[in-house]
Amino acid sequence: MTTLFIVWLFSHALYAHYFIFGALLLSGLNIPFSEDLLIIGSALLASVIVPQNVYLIYLWVFLGCFFSDPLSYFLGRIMGVKLLKYKWFKKTLPDARLKKVTSFLQKYGFWTFLVGRFVPFGIRNCLFLTAGIGKMPFSRFALTDLFASLLSSSSLFFLAYTFGKSYQALIYHFLETFHLVVFGLLLVGLSLGFWLYKKRKKNAEKAPLSN
Numbered sequence: 488m489t490t491l492f493i494v495w496l497f498s499h500a501l502y503a504h505y506f507i508f509g510a511l512l513l514s515g516l517n518i519p520f521s522e523d524l525l526i527i528g529s530a531l532l533a534s535v536i537v538p539q540n541v542y543l544i545y546l547w548v549f550l551g552c553f554f555s556d557p558l559s560y561f562l563g564r565i566m567g568v569k570l571l572k573y574k575w576f577k578k579t580l581p582d583a584r585l586k587k588v589t590s591f592l593q594k595y596g597f598w599t600f601l602v603g604r605f606v607p608f609g610i611r612n613c614l615f616l617t618a619g620i621g622k623m624p625f626s627r628f629a630l631t632d633l634f635a636s637l638l639s640s641s642s643l644f645f646l647a648y649t650f651g652k653s654y655q656a657l658i659y660h661f662l663e664t665f666h667l668v669v670f671g672l673l674l675v676g677l678s679l680g681f682w683l684y685k686k687r688k689k690n691a692e693k694a695p696l697s698n
Contacts, residue, residue, distance in 0.1 A: 500536040503529070504547035511551025515558035515612070517579055522552060523607050526640055527647040534651030545644055552640045556615045556632050563619025570616065579612050588617045600631045604639040 499506065507529050514520040529548050533541040563570065570576045571585075591599040592614075603614040618628050 500532055503532055504544045508547045508551040512555050515555030517575060517612055526643045530644045530647035531651040534648045541648065548644055549637065549640050553633060553636045556636065559612050559615035560619040560628055563616035564622065567620055580616060584613055585617060588613055589621060592618060597631050600635040604635040
């Protein structure tokens with residue numbers, strides 16, 4: 488999902504920063520957008536398509552990363568352990584992970600945020616939700632997360648930006664190939680769907696009418 492979104496962004500490069508910001512906010516609500524892929528994709532977009540907007544794109548990336556975290560925090564603070572009843576959050580907050588993250592927050596505090604900010608696969612959201620569930624003071628949460636998100640988003644963005652500047656031709660080739668693959672899969676999917684629809688309709692017409 489995130490990869491397709493990033494490819495779509497390359498076709499709307501001038502306004503991409505707004506869409507990136509929105510997608511990052513959604514990731515804070517456990518919508519399946521990968522924060523890391525969004526940051527990397529944004530940096531590649533800036534390096535290959537709109538280098539004149541690199542700092543603008545970075546600013547919106549950072550704001551999206553930072554402001555998505557309080558969404559998770561307040562969700563955990565308001566809902567508490569009731570979140571565990573919902574399948575949407577159960578995968579992010581399994582009991583073992585919840586207990587482990589709570590223990591790390593109590594023992595290491597700021598360092599848990601700093602390290603956790605670099606760990607994908609649901610660890611980040613679990614960290615922020617757990618901070619909210621544990622009623623961590625918001626001022627402490629915001630200041631700690633401000634530094635951690637600034638460090639993590641900046642390092643990943645500018646690392647990917649440097650890579651993009653070095654391998655522009657390769658990235659262009661990948662995007663062109665990927666566009667063709669997606670277009671081909673879309674045509675196959677539509678054709679298959681139409682064939683199944685026609686077949687089901689034909690079978691329904693042949694079926695004897697029930698009394």
